Amino acid sequence: MCRHNRLKGTLSDAAPILWQYGACARLKKGEPIDKLLYGGYSTISLGYAGLYECVKYMTGKPHTDPSATPFALEVMQRMNDACAQWKAETNISFSIYGTPLESTTYKFAKCLQKRFGIIPGITDRNYITNSYHVHVSEEIDAFTKLKFEADFQKLSPGGAISYVEVPNMQDNLEAVIQVMQFIYDNIMYAELNTKSDYCQVCGYDGEISIVEDDGKLVWECPKCHNRDQSKLNVARRTCGYIGTQFWNQGRTQEIKDRVLHL
Numbered sequence: 432m433c434r435h436n437r438l439k440g441t442l443s444d445a446a447p448i449l450w451q452y453g454a455c456a457r458l459k460k461g462e463p464i465d466k467l468l469y470g471g472y473s474t475i476s477l478g479y480a481g482l483y484e485c486v487k488y489m490t491g492k493p494h495t496d497p498s499a500t501p502f503a504l505e506v507m508q509r510m511n512d513a514c515a516q517w518k519a520e521t522n523i524s525f526s527i528y529g530t531p532l533e534s535t536t537y538k539f540a541k542c543l544q545k546r547f548g549i550i551p552g553i554t555d556r557n558y559i560t561n562s563y564h565v566h567v568s569e570e571i572d573a574f575t576k577l578k579f580e581a582d583f584q585k586l587s588p589g590g591a592i593s594y595v596e597v598p599n600m601q602d603n604l605e606a607v608i609q610v611m612q613f614i615y616d617n618i619m620y621a622e623l624n625t626k627s628d629y630c631q632v633c634g635y636d637g638e639i640s641i642v643e644d645d646g647k648l649v650w651e652c653p654k655c656h657n658r659d660q661s662k663l664n665v666a667r668r669t670c671g672y673i674g675t676q677f678w679n680q681g682r683t684q685e686i687k688d689r690v691l692h693l
Contacts, residue, residue, distance in 0.1 A: 432475075434475065435468060435475055435523060438464065438468060439463075439465050439468065440463055440465065441463065441464050441465075442461055442462065442463055442464070443456075443458035443459065443460065443461070443462050443463070443464060444460055444461060450464055450467075455467070455473075456472075468523065469522045469523060470522060470524075471518075471524045472524075473524065474524040474525070474526045474589060475523060475524065475525050475526070476526050476527075476528035476589035476590060477510070477514065477525060477526065477527055477528060477589065478528045478529075478530035478589075479510065479527060479528070479529070479530060479562060480530045480532050480536070480539065480559050480560065480561055480562055481539070481559040481560055482494060482503055482506065482507070482560070482562065482563045482564075482583070483560040483563075483564065483565070483566045484553050484554070484559060484560060485503075485506060486499050486502055486503045486506070487552060487553060488550065488553045489502065490502055493565075493566060493569060494563075494565075495565055495569065495571065495579060503563075503583075504582065504583075504586070507527070507563070507583060507586035507587070508586060510527050510586075511527055511586055511588075513525075514526060514527060526588050526589030526590075527586065527587050527588065527589050528587060528589035528590045528591075529561070529562030529563055529583070529584070529587035529589075529590060529591035529592065530561065530562050531561050531562065531592060531669075531672075532559065532561050532562075533669065533682075534678065534679050534681070534682055536558040536559050536561070536681050536682055536685065537557055537558060537679045537680060537681025537682060538681075539559045540554065540556060540557050540558050540559050540681050541557070541681075543559070556681075556684060556685075556688075557680055557681035557684045558681040558682060558684055558685040562583075562587065562591065563580060563583035563584075563586075563587065563591070564580065564593070565579065565580065567596075567685055567688050567689045567690070568688045568689070568690060569690070570690055571692060572692055572693070573595040573597070573610055573613075573692040573693045574610075574613055576593070576595055576692055577593060577595065577610075577613060577614060577617055577618050577621055578617055578618075580593040580618065580621075581593075581617050581618040581619070584618060584619045584620065585619075591619065591620060592620050592621070592622065593618060593620065593621040593622075594621060594622045594623070594624045594668060595610065595621070595622075595623055595624065595692040595693060596624045596625075596689050596690065596691050596692050596693075597610075597623050597624065597625050597691060597692065597693040598625070598691055598693070599625065599626075600623070600625065600693075606693065607623065610623060610693065611623075622668065624667075624668045624689075626638045626639075626666070626667065627664075627666040628663070628664060628665050628666065629663075629664040630652040630654065630655060630657055630662070630663055630664075631657075631662040631663065631664065632652065632655050632657040632659070632662050633652060633654050633655035633657065635652050635653070635654040635655065637653070637654075638653075639651070639652055639653070639663055639665050640652070640653045641683060641686065641687040647680065648680055648683045648684060648687060650663055650665060650677065650683075660677050665677065667686055669682055669686070
C-alpha cells in the first residue's frame with residue numbers, strides 16, 4: 432500500500448512511452464495516472480519465496496512428495512484468496528508473484544537463522560529456495576519438474592519463472608527442441624539453464640568450479656586454478672536473468688548445489 436500510495440499523483444509525463452504513447456495507456460500530457468491504479472488495470476505484486484522450506488518443515492517432506500503437494504497448493508491458494516479479498520475491499524488488484532530472489536536469498540536465509548536457529552534441512556543453508564521451485568539439489572528430470580511446477584505457476588499470476596538445468600547441449604539439439612516443445616505445451620514460462628565460462632589465464636572454456644577455502648566459497652578454474660575474478664568469465668542464470676557478475680555466498684552455495692535435470 433505504501434508503494435501504491437506513493438504512485439498517486441504521478442503525471443503521465445514521467446514516462447511518456449508508458450503512459451501517453453500506448454505501452455500501458457494513452458493519457459494526456461499532464462494527466463495523473465491515478466485512475467489506472469484501480470479497477471484491475473494495474474497490479475501490486477506480492478512476492479514470496481521458500482515454499483519448499485515451508486512444506487518441508489510442516490510435513491517433513493518436500494513439496495514434490497505426493498503426500499505433501501496438496502498442502503503446498505493449499506498454501507498457494509490461501510495467498511491468492513487473500514489477494515482476492517483485498518481487491519474486493521479496495522478495488523486495487525493484488526497478485527502473488529513467484530519471486531526469483533536475486534541476492535536477497537542470502538539475506539532471507541540469515542534472517543531465518545537468526546530468528547529460528549539452525550534447523551536441519553530447513554535453515555541450514557545460506558539460501559532460501561526461489562518461489563515454488565523444486566529444491567536445486569533434488570534429483571528430478573526436466574519434464575517431471577516442468578510439469579510439477581506448472582501447477583504452481585497458475586497460482587503465481589503476478590509472475591513466475593521455472594527452469595531446468597542442462598549440460599552443454601550443442602550436440603543434442605533434438606533434446607533441446609523436445610524440452611522447448613514440452614514447455615510450450617505444459618507451462619507458462621520456463622527456460623533452459625546452461626553454463627558459459629572462460630578462464631582468461633589459460634583459455635579453459637569448460638565449467639568454472641566452486642571450491643571451499645577456509646569456510647568460504649570461491650570460484651576457481653579447474654585447469655590452472657586461477658581464482659582472480661577479474662580474469663574469470665562466469666555466466667549463470669541466478670534467477671530470471673543470466674548474470675555475469677559474481678554472487679554473494681548464499682547465491683553461490685545455491686549455484687554449487689544445483690543438479691542437472693537432463
